[in-house]
Amino acid sequence: MNLKTLIEVRDVEKRFGGLVALRSVSMKVRQGSVIGLIGPNGAGKTTLLNIINGLYKPDSGTILFNGHDITGYPPHKIALLGIGRTFQVVKIFRGMTVFDNILVPALRFYKKREDAIKRVEWLCDFFEIQRIKDELASEISGGQQKLLELARAIVHDPQLLLLDEPFYGIHPELKTKIINYIKRLNEELGKTFLIVSHDMPSIRTICDGVLVMHAGEVIYEGTLEEARKSKGVLEAYLGV
Ligand SMILES: Nc1ncnc2c1ncn2[C@@H]1O[C@H](COP(=O)(O)OP(=O)(O)OP(=O)(O)O)[C@@H](O)[C@H]1O
Numbered sequence: 001m002n003l004k005t006l007i008e009v010r011d012v013e014k015r016f017g018g019l020v021a022l023r024s025v026s027m028k029v030r031q032g033s034v035i036g037l038i039g040p041n042g043a044g045k046t047t048l049l050n051i052i053n054g055l056y057k058p059d060s061g062t063i064l065f066n067g068h069d070i071t072g073y074p075p076h077k078i079a080l081l082g083i084g085r086t087f088q089v090v091k092i093f094r095g096m097t098v099f100d101n102i103l104v105p106a107l108r109f110y111k112k113r114e115d116a117i118k119r120v121e122w123l124c125d126f127f128e129i130q131r132i133k134d135e136l137a138s139e140i141s142g143g144q145q146k147l148l149e150l151a152r153a154i155v156h157d158p159q160l161l162l163l164d165e166p167f168y169g170i171h172p173e174l175k176t177k178i179i180n181y182i183k184r185l186n187e188e189l190g191k192t193f194l195i196v197s198h199d200m201p202s203i204r205t206i207c208d209g210v211l212v213m214h215a216g217e218v219i220y221e222g223t224l225e226e227a228r229k230s231k232g233v234l235e236a237y238l239g240v
């Protein structure tokens with residue numbers, strides 16, 4: 001097993017006015033693992049992803065990627081270092097074709113247009129979206145839009161992928177496919193995942209472990225099975 005820490009968050013605090021969204025959060029994700037980030041609504045899961053990819057700056061604390069301090073770096077710089085990201089509400093160019101949606105970010109990372117096009121073709125093959133590549137992003141299903149966003153997120157071949165609710169509202173058949181793509185990206189290409197989801201069956205299927213958040217804190221780290229037996233986790237979900 002790979003023991004190298006890929007991403008580490010140390011004592012991060014994030015406030016929005018009087019609201020403390022993250023309260024001294026510390027966590028680590030090892031290279032090559034698939035970790036589920038779970039917890040009730042408003043726990044701070046999305047905020048933690050936003051802190052890691054630089055969308056938000058922490059009020060205090062440190063973020064280390066590959067042992068390198070990236071605290072305060074802007075999102076594009078963090079992306080270049082090797083972190084990809086999808087959003088709870090899909091971010092794609094609705095008026096563009098599926099192919100162009102992936103080509104736009106590809107052109108930012110590849111100097112030669114032909115290399116960018118090659119990369120997009122590879123991604124269309126991998127995610128089996130060749131059939132819909134000329135369709136407008138606004139015309140494909142919500143699940144396919146999530147898949148397209150995933151393709152966009154890995155266009156620059158990042159080591160770490162932060163996925164926010166990748167299974168929400170997706171047709172079961174496509175969900176199974178997306179789970180398999182994530183597994184292949186992890187097992188065949190060594191990608192590391194931090195996946196926010198409320199979908200416990202999917203989390204159980206793909207994750208090596210979970211981090212449970214509640215009220216801005218990481219309250220549990222371990223297996224999903226053990227988390228379900230933890231008194232603190234049960235109380236967080238039941239609102240005791
Ligand atoms: N930009 C913001 N401005 C003000 N408050 C915010 C902002 N982003 C998040 N919050 C607040 O921070 C807390 C944590 O929100 P966050 O979105 O991280 O939760 P979450 O765990 O992702 O929840 P969900 O499962 O519902 O997506 C919430 O109280 C939320 O209202």
Ligand SMILES: [Mg+2]
Binds near residue numbers: 045046047088
């Ligand atoms: Mg969220």
